[in-house]
Amino acid sequence: MQVNEVENYDVIIVGGGVAGLNTALHLDSRLRVLLLCKRESTLCNSSLAQGGMVSVYDEANDSCALHIEDTMIAGRGENNREAVTVLSRESHLAADELIALGVDFDRDEQGNYHLTLEGGHSRHRILHHKDSTGREIVDKMLAAVRQRENVELLDNALVCDIKQIAGGYSLNVLQGGEHRTLSARFCVLATGGLGRLYQYTTNSAIATGDGIAMAYQMGARIRNLSYIQFHPTAFHNDKRECFLISEAVRGSGAYLLNCHGKRFMDRYDERLELAPRDVVSQAIMKEQEATGSKDFYLDISHKDSDYLRGRFPMIYTNLLERGFDLTKEPIPIYPCQHYLMGGIDVDLYSRTTLDGLYAVGECSHTGVHGRNRLASNSLLEGIVFGRRAALDINERAGQSGEELRPYPFKPDVYTADIPKGTRTEIRSIMQRSHFVLPNRQLAEEGFIRINDIRFLLEHGQFRQNADYVEARSLATCAYLILREIM
Numbered sequence: 001m002q003v004n005e006v007e008n009y010d011v012i013i014v015g016g017g018v019a020g021l022n023t024a025l026h027l028d029s030r031l032r033v034l035l036l037c038k039r040e041s042t043l044c045n046s047s048l049a050q051g052g053m054v055s056v057y058d059e060a061n062d063s064c065a066l067h068i069e070d071t072m073i074a075g076r077g078e079n080n081r082e083a084v085t086v087l088s089r090e091s092h093l094a095a096d097e098l099i100a101l102g103v104d105f106d107r108d109e110q111g112n113y114h115l116t117l118e119g120g121h122s123r124h125r126i127l128h129h130k131d132s133t134g135r136e137i138v139d140k141m142l143a144a145v146r147q148r149e150n151v152e153l154l155d156n157a158l159v160c161d162i163k164q165i166a167g168g169y170s171l172n173v174l175q176g177g178e179h180r181t182l183s184a185r186f187c188v189l190a191t192g193g194l195g196r197l198y199q200y201t202t203n204s205a206i207a208t209g210d211g212i213a214m215a216y217q218m219g220a221r222i223r224n225l226s227y228i229q230f231h232p233t234a235f236h237n238d239k240r241e242c243f244l245i246s247e248a249v250r251g252s253g254a255y256l257l258n259c260h261g262k263r264f265m266d267r268y269d270e271r272l273e274l275a276p277r278d279v280v281s282q283a284i285m286k287e288q289e290a291t292g293s294k295d296f297y298l299d300i301s302h303k304d305s306d307y308l309r310g311r312f313p314m315i316y317t318n319l320l321e322r323g324f325d326l327t328k329e330p331i332p333i334y335p336c337q338h339y340l341m342g343g344i345d346v347d348l349y350s351r352t353t354l355d356g357l358y359a360v361g362e363c364s365h366t367g368v369h370g371r372n373r374l375a376s377n378s379l380l381e382g383i384v385f386g387r388r389a390a391l392d393i394n395e396r397a398g399q400s401g402e403e404l405r406p407y408p409f410k411p412d413v414y415t416a417d418i419p420k421g422t423r424t425e426i427r428s429i430m431q432r433s434h435f436v437l438p439n440r441q442l443a444e445e446g447f448i449r450i451n452d453i454r455f456l457l458e459h460g461q462f463r464q465n466a467d468y469v470e471a472r473s474l475a476t477c478a479y480l481i482l483r484e485i486m
């Protein structure tokens with residue numbers, strides 16, 4: 001679809017993962033809404049989510065108090081308790097709304113929703129659709145958004161820049177090789193994480209921190225960008241985008257083995273394989289130091305093979321394609337970048353520090369995750385706080401606003417591409433200096449180089465294409481992360 005004649009909207013949402021989609025679904029139908037995705041709408045981290053979504057659904061055996069406690073323990077107490085309470089209390093509603101959209105969560109033999117267990121949870125409370133929960137949720141949400149007459153959905157529309165204008169925001173959008181200026185009273189950033197800042201990540205290609213970098217450039221407050229989660233059990237090979245082996249596999253009884261084929265978690269944490277992700281990833285790095293080997297395995301071959309094929313069909317098939325049968329043998333794993341806990345600082349209604357600018361989902365910092373996210377709280381966060389952003393906008397949209405005068409973005413006149421290898425260099429600095437156990441000295445050296453790269457990208461005369469915009473975002477995020485830890 002091409003951009004139509006209308007250049008002004010009430011709300012522009014940048015990002016079509018669960019957070020952006022749920023915002024769109026809750027906006028008043030009288031508001032003109034534009035939702036932008038920089039690539040095809042299904043390419044996002046939300047679609048990759050495997051394990052599931054937390055919901056305090058089984059109130060006979062679970063409670064918000066327990067979920068809040070587990071979330072705070074995983075986050076090492078650095079969470080915003082108020083935000084965690086909102087997350088937990090609204091989890092049942094979030095699940096009900098998804099079910100109403102047609103999301104097909106798995107059920108047990110009695111027909112009750114099957115709630116699974118994951119690391120750091122004291123109760124079975126994860127709703128899931130086999131092992132491809134994210135895709136199921138995104139598909140159903142997208143279908144619902146497409147029914148909304150007030151929402152235009154634009155794929156392959158890259159936001160290159162955002163400027164605050166009187167009464168709203170102007171966005172420079174690149175679509176089909178052309179730049180357009182689109183403005184709105186309210187702008188919702190739902191641009192996801194920044195995994196592509198690392199050599200190895202589970203994140204999809206869109207995760208380059210664009211919204212965070214643009215919010216920072218506009219002066220919004222960014223918090224805890226160095227709080228990055230490294231998932232302990234990504235399939236170990238040399239591919240940039242690592243295939244994740246869900247937490248739910250450990251939740252179902254898998255063991256972690258070192259290079260000698262021996263379990264080792266008992267030397268690091270009494271919760272063994274079910275310790276939170278940061279603890280397990282750090283244990284792997286310490287065990288590597290002790291054994292001198294990077295070889296680690298996840299082993300669930302002691303469980304019934306029919307159960308495993310039925311419970312983890314997507315993981316099973318993907319591993320088979322990579323030459324491993326999880327029902328028969330240990331799978332090579334290693335930690336890699338997975339999730340960002342920090343981001344654009346927001347309040348309980350997803351309002352950033354700039355009037356009319358909202359941030360939802362992984363690009364935001366609500367404070368729910370503290371230092372380390374509890375498994376399966378992330379889809380929930382995007383859904384709960386996406387709805388809250390919409391409710392706030394609905395309330396404010398009734399007030400009369402100023403007429404929007406679009407920002408005069410500079411035309412894209414340059415033809416030179418950014419220097420080859422720029423993104424590779426940024427990734428390699430981050431992988432070396434800020435992996436599971438950060439290295440302060442390398443971070444200081446890296447910061448100096450990142451600063452140079454950032455200066456070059458900000459002030460050089462480059463064509464404004466996706467490569468440029470994403471490299472600039474990556475350099476800005478790297479700068480913010482390294483500055484925070486020095």
Ligand SMILES: Cc1cc2nc3c(=O)[nH]c(=O)nc-3n(C[C@H](O)[C@H](O)[C@H](O)COP(=O)(O)OP(=O)(O)OC[C@H]3O[C@@H](n4cnc5c(N)ncnc54)[C@H](O)[C@@H]3O)c2cc1C
Nearest residue numbers: 015016017019038045046049051052159192361362378379
């Ligand atoms: C492999 C994997 C497994 C996971 N498993 C789980 C799980 O089981 N449970 C759980 O709770 N969480 C899980 N997570 C985390 C969770 O999926 C994400 O944190 C969450 O879905 C993020 O949603 P989001 O809407 O914020 O961003 P995303 O879903 O990543 O969407 C970002 C959107 O922003 C758009 N965008 C970005 N930049 C621009 C730009 N410049 N212009 C226009 N559009 C832009 C993209 O096109 C995309 O549409 C997993 C993550 C991964 C990677």
